[in-house]
Amino acid sequence: MRLSTSNQFDAAIALLQSRQQRLQETQQRLTSGKRIEQASDDPTAAARAERAQTTIGQADASQRALDASRNAMTLGEAALGDAAELLQQVRETLVAAGNASYTDAERKGLADKIKGLRDQVFAISNRNDGAGTYLFGGQGTDGPPFLSLPRHDASGAPMPDGGVRYVGTPGTISTGNLENYPLSVDGRSVFEQTRTGNGSFVTAPEPNLIDPNIAQGGWIDSGRLIDPSKLTGHDYRIDISGSAPTQTYAITDLTSGTPVALTDNTFKPGMTLSFDGMAMTIAGAPRDGESYSVRPSSNELRLFEVLDSAIDGLRTPQRTGAQVAQANHIALRDLDAAMGGVQNMRAQLGEQLNALDGAETRLSTLKFYSQSEKSAAEDLDMTQGISDFQNQQNGYDVALKTYAMVQRMTLFQYLNN
Structure with a gap:
């Protein structure tokens, strides 16, 4: 077989180019630290690295949502903390207002103080996060979530739709692609959906059955639950008849329209009445025809209505001691319930912040694992890479020297020598 000189030259040059290309590729991998520069280098590892990169991107997006x-x-919890402090001041003022020696003018001064605190709580309910979003806007609102409407018309008569109303969309907004992270607080559940009364039933005075203009002489407390299994969920009315010391009482189930059976209907001020799993005390000096209602609790207690009612009560002149005691008792009872709702939501936000800390730890772990997976799939083993580079460089040098020797083995070179 005859091999021409040009064939040998071509083969030597092709070998040099091949070795030089592999040397350049290895050098590029050493520079980038990646053993996969394009998917064709290792399709399986490239797909593995791509999946890991997708997970890293999701973790980064979730981290932004979590932040x-x-x-x-954090802002919502701080706002509720501010509201709780203001409501505690309202409570202290109401306790002071129960002082029987206070005059109407002094109680009006306390009402003005509560009005100022109430306005501050209202401002907190419409607080935003500095980016145009309202903390208590629920699922969103075009403006402040709470709207204050006039409570009285020009003649002083109460307006049925007056006062503070929630105009946002109830619920919460969540974000995140791996887990859901809340971005808002449901303002209605905080300020307008607290359990009324003692949480099981609501006691309240009613107009005198004999003469509605007769001033109230007694007052009823919040009551307490003594046997949940006996609760009926019915409406009741307690009627006081006669004059002390020979008064009697009757209890009517208004829902069924039947009287409640009593073993003894003798009434004495300060005594505790028990029926259908409930107990309550009527104190003071109830007058003939005086009545009180007992109704099931509901999730309809509105904080601002509680504050407005307390303010109206303190501004009402010429009330009897029983009326003052009753109004103050109801105001304190409802305020405590509303404060409990605020504190409960604040605790929920605190738990949510704890949950976010846990979620952040999980995200960090997921991202670290994905980064390790991506690195294992595409990163270059530097020790192996350097070794390969040196071997290829040596091979290239040998090939280059061989080519130089072959180049001198030509007839023309021989004749020149």
């Missing part, structure tokens, strides 16, 4: 949620929850 936004933490900011909203």
Whole structure:
């Protein structure tokens, strides 16, 4: 077989180019630290690295959502803390207003103080996060979530739709692609959906059955639950008849329209009445025809209505001691319930912040695992890479020297020598 000189030259040059290309590729991998520069280098590893990169991107997006949620929850918790402090001041003022020696003018001064605190709580309910989003806007609102409407018309008559109303969309907004992180607080559940009364039933005075203009002489407390299994969920009315010391009482189930059976209907002020799993005390000096209602609790207690009612009560002149005691007792009872609702939501936000800390730890773990997976799939083993580079460089040098020797083995070179 005859091999021409040009064939040998071509083969040597092709070998040099091949070795040089592999040397350049290895050098590029050493520079980038990646053993996969394009998917064709290792399709399986490239797909593995791509999946890991997708997970890393999701973790980064979730981290941004988590940071936004933490900011909203932190601001919401701080706002509720401010509201709780203001409501505690309202409570202290109401306790002071129960002083029987206070005059109407002094109680009006206390009402003005509560009005100022109430306005501050209202401002908190419409607080935003500094980015145009309202903390208690629920699922969103075009403006402030709470709207204050006139409570009285020009003649002083109460308006049925007056007062503070929630105009946002109830619920919460969540974000995040791996987990859901809340971005808002349901303002209605905080300020307008507290359990009324003692949480099981609501006691309240009613107009005198004989003469509605007769001033109230007694007052009823909040009551307490003594046997939940006996609760009926019915409406009741307690009627006081006669004059002390020979008064009697009757209890009527208004829902069924039947009287409640009593073993003894003798009434004495300060005595505790028990029926259908409930107990309550009527104190003071109830007058003939005086009545009180007992109704099931509901999730309809509105904080601002509680504050407005307390303010109206303190501004009402010429009330009897029983009326003052009754109004103050109801105001304190409802305020405590509303404060409990605020504190409960604040505790929920605190738990949510704890949950976000746990979620952040999980995200960090997921991202670290994905980064390790991506690195294992595409990163270059530097020790092996350097070794390969040196071997290929040596091979290239040998090939280059061989080519130089072959180049000198030509007839023309021989004749020149």
